[in-house]
Amino acid sequence: MxxxxxxxxxxxxxxxxxxxxKRLEYRGYDSAGVVTGNGETLDVRKGAGRIDELTEKLGFLEMEGNRGIGHTRWATHGVPNDINAHPQKDCTGRIVLVHNGIIENFAELKEELLKKGHVFRSDTDTEVIAHLIEEELKGSEDFEEALRKALNKLRGSFALxxxxxxxxxxxxxxxxxxxxVLGVGDGEMFAASDVPAFLEYTNKAVFLDDGEYAILTKNSYVVKRIDTGExxxxxxxxxxxxLEMAEKAGYPHFMLKEIYEQPRALKDAIHGNREIIKGVAEEIANYDRIIFVAMGTSYHAALVGKYLFQRLAKKVPIVEEASEFRYEFEDLIDDKTLVIAITQSGETADTLAAMKLAKRKGAKVLGIVNVVGSMATRIADLTxxxxxxxxxxxxxTKTYTTQLTVLTMLAIELAKVLGTASEDYLKKLENELMKVPELVELxxxxxxxxxxxxxxxxxxxxFFYIGRGISVPTALEGALKLKEISxxxxxxxxAGELKHGPLALxxxxxxxxxINPSGKVFDKMVSNIEEAKARGAMIISLSDREELSRVSDVLIKMPRVDxxxxPIVYVVPLQLLAYHLAVLRGNDPDKPRNLAKSVTVE
Structure with a gap:
């Protein structure tokens, strides 16, 4: 965020x-601002609204200077308005900063600073940081020393x-x-929340870890510890x-482009893990207490992983939302526990906190992550x-189906190592997995x-989305996609829960x-569909079985697949349905209201 x-x-x-x-807009925001300046004069311009509107209104592109910072804000303290937008500054206007995160002790720090005569203009926790640095600078002529002293007084999450x-x-x-993350150029340096922000200029990146700060000049950078200065x-x-991979490439929206990129992404997921998946499976095979932790769509991937582990490896994992895991499992984790953390960005705050807790308790932590070098990859024992x-x-979209692909590969390898499924079936499943990209194209x-x-x-x-068995997470994901963007x-x-309450609606x-692919619960699902049909519901079925047209108003005929x-194949039409409904209702599917791509606060 x-x-x-x-x-x-x-x-x-x-x-x-x-x-x-502009390239960070996907993270979600309600206001934006920029500060530039080479010498002692700093030009600060900011306001509530979209970047394009503010660029024209405030003249962002007219600002002078070869050094500067910009920010898109998602309000956590203080309503979205021009005053609360970042950058924020100290009393003198000589210290100007932007901040992502939440300062947990900002109220007490602000009270102390008010007593010392500081005047605050905004309601943000961010402004407190600028004044705190100003206060520390009164006792020192060394800005870096004052900054480090101020940082050591902060509690919470912050990127500055x-x-x-x-x-x-x-x-x-x-x-x-x-x-x-830092971007290292030739005679220039960048810093950003995510790599696409500077990828046009350099593909060399340095990922900071928690508790670190960096001093950048145009020709160099140095990274130090906040606590010691080392x-x-x-x-x-x-x-x-x-950069081209991060652009729309002629599609009207990134979401549609990314839906259509799934066949290629699935191939990359398969080929990218083929050599290492066996070693990971061997390393985790002896763990019987397995806990998946994740949030949002990644949580639905974890639910699919549970079914795969049960059916193939005969393991019975627990699946827990990372936000709940920390408060319910602390006394249940030890060195005999395997925690599998799934996070697209590798920066989801709740998931990182769950991983850190697991590590403190001695658990083995496996991360399933998309972003190379992200914090999750540095916390995890295995990635x-x-x-x-x-x-x-x-x-x-594509990050979900690639998560499912990696989980499938891992479950197959686990079953091989443990001997819990027939070799013939596992070979057949592997061969079918290789063909899944083609099935997604269909x-x-x-x-x-x-x-x-x-x-x-x-x-x-x-809308109601129903499934049984391994299709339940697909139903959950389909419903989430619809809510998110339409x-x-x-x-x-x-579907078995229909008669226990939802039928009343x-x-x-x-x-x-x-969602009803061929399988052991197909006939049960038909009965559940008939129950809904009898109440007047409009039935939209996804199945490879033509006979389902008898009880369906619409049948989306799917390719036959194990x-x-x-779940990898059947979620694709649900992504498309959510996308088209969003567009037809006048929504921007790339930037849904109140949501952000990477939730980096708890």
Whole structure:
């Protein structure tokens, strides 16, 4: 949530910053601002609204200077308005900064600063940081020392970018439980919340860890510990994906582009893990207490993982939302526990906190992550990458199906190591998995028909998504996608639960989306569909079985696939349905209201 971009070099800073902010829009925001300046004069412009509007209204591209920082804000303290937008500054206006995260002790710090005569202009926790640095600077002429003293008084999560008027050749950045990455250019340096912000200029990245700050000049950088001030040597990572991969490539929205990228992404996930998956399976095979932790769409992937582990490896994992895990499992974790953390960004605050707790308790932690170098990959003992490439749309699509692919590969390898499934069946399943990208391409051919269906459904107020067994998480994910971007109320549930309450909500014309691939619960699902049909529901079925047309108003005919692989294929039409409904209702599917791509606060 929120986005930071910083630049120091020979280019016009405002050009780099505005482009960077545009590439961070997917993180969600309600206001934005920029500060630039080479010498003692700092030009601060900010306001509530969209970047394009503010650029024209405030003249972001007219700002002078070769050093600057920009910010997109998602309000956590103080309502979204011009005053609360970032950058924020101290009493003198010489210390200007932007901040992502939440300062937990800001109220007590603010009270102390007010007593010392500081005057606050905003309601934000961010402004407290600027005044705190100002206060520490009164006892020292060394800005870095004052900054470090101030940082050590903060409690909470924060990524910061700071400019100090008296040091025009430096840019300061800080990371603690909120993502920040450096970009290393030729005679220029960048800092940002995410790599796409500076990928046009360099593919060399340095990922800061929690408790670190960096001092940037146009030709150098140094990273130090907040607590001790000791220099930390950091590796430089070369980013393998290109800026073009992060652009729309002719699609009207990133979400649609990313839906259509799934066949390629699935191939990359398979080939990218083929060599290492066996070693990971061997390392985790002896753990019987297995806990999946995740949030949002990644949580639905974890639910699929549970079914895969049960059916193939004969393991019975627990699946827990990361936000709840910390409070319920602390006394249940030890060195005999395996925690599998699934996070697209590798920066989800609740998931990182769960991983850290697991590590403290001695558990083995396996991360399933998309973003190379992210915090989750540095906490985890083992990491499997999903290789989905950059995903800009807020609603997860290709990162979800690649998570499912990696989980399937892991469950198959576990079953091989443990001897819990027949070799013939596992070989057959592996061969089918190799063909899944082609099956997803077939599923995408329903796009036009789904667009026409969406036109019929666009004014509906409620949807129900149902499935059984391994299709229940697909129902949950389909409902989540619809809620996220179309703003239509939707519930996903096990079809067996219909008669235990939800049937009371069904009436003429209410859409019920039924996920029913061939498998051991197919006939049971038909009975549940008939129950809904008898109440007047409009039945939209996804199945490879033609006979389902008898009880369906609409049948989306799916390719035949093993039931255990069906979640990867069957979610694709649900992604398309959500997308088209959002567009037809006048929504921007890439930037749904009140949501952010990476939730970096708890």
């Amino acid at each position: 929120c986005g930071i971009i910083g630049y120091i070099g020979d280019r016009k800073a405002c050009d780099v910053i505005v482009k960077g902010l 970018a700071i400019v100090y008027a008296d040091e025009p050749d430096k840019l300061y950045v800080v990371r603690n439980e909120s993502p920040l 220099v930390v040597e950091k590796p430089v990572h070369e980013i393998s994906w290109t 499997l990458y999903t290789h989905a490439g950059p995903e800009i749309g807020v609603a997860a 599923a995408l051919k329903h796009d036009n028909a789904i667009r026409e269906l969406a036109d019929v459904l666009k004014d509906k107020r409620d 703003y239509i109320h939707a519930e996903g549930l096990s 069904l009436e003429d014309g209410v859409p019920v989306v039924a 039931e255990l692989l069906s």
